[in-house]
Amino acid sequence: MRTANHSLFLLEGLRRLGSVAIFLPQLLAQSLGALARPGLLVKQIYNAGARSLIIVMLSGLFVGMVLALQGYELLQRFGSEEALGIAAALGLLRELGPVVTALLFAGRAGTALTSEIGLMRATDQLTAMEIMAVDPLRYVAAPRFLGGVIAMPLLAAIFSVIGLYGAQLVGVQLMGVDKGAFWSQTQGAVGLHDVSEGLVKSVVFGVACSLIAVHEGYHAEPTAEGVALATTRTVVASSVVTLLLDYVLTAVFL
DSSP states (O other), X not given: OHHHHHHHHHHHHHHHHHHHHHHHHHHHHHHHHHTTOHHHHHHHHHHHTGGGHHHHHHHHHHHHHHHHHHHHHHHHTTTOGGGHHHHHHHHIIIIIHHHHHHHHHIIIIIHHHHHHHHHHHHTTHHHHHHHTTOOHIIIIXXXXXXXXXXXXXXXXXXXXXXXXXXXXXXXXXXXXXXXXXXHHHHHHHOOHHHHHHHHHXXXXXXXXXXXXXXXXXXXXXXXXXHHHHHHHHHHHHHHHHHHHHHHHHHHHHO
């Protein structure tokens, strides 16, 4: 019985993976047309990015502060407290910024995208568009997908900047690290490749999270329960895929 359940779970996972693989080229083909409607695209960037800004900034501040506390305690054992800025900057730019932002994005913007499109499916709005020869992929799914992809790197950059400020606030003001050494060592140690690694990760995570959110909403069962299940799947799948892709990309960059 347990083996049969595992087989069904595996088959369902493969089916959903295949569905996403088929959905992605269709979505990308309609994305070029969506770029011709900048007003709609800007609105979706606002919905995905600006409305997630407060939680991203607060999370970045507290993550930076915690990172400074933990980093200072560790570096103090080796007499290298002045390197706190390097540890905080590299940790935020290369790992914590893109990953935590993606997880927050999945929990806030991803669920909003899924529930919005799923509700349109449940109320037959997408069906009505198809009857009127209006492609829902072009006018509904593609703008929301592009909005999420564009918003993610911007949110990750804001997260890293606020996080670094939080690390400086704790390290310099609370722990007594020299402010000049904090910033000078940070500027000397952080290179373009560190920034580019975080940028690539945030773009990839943006594509993955936005794709999963739009796909789940577009293919949700047209019922209240179906929309709720699609929203749950969005959070779970986006979180797992983000962490998996983070490991793969980190291994590639190393």
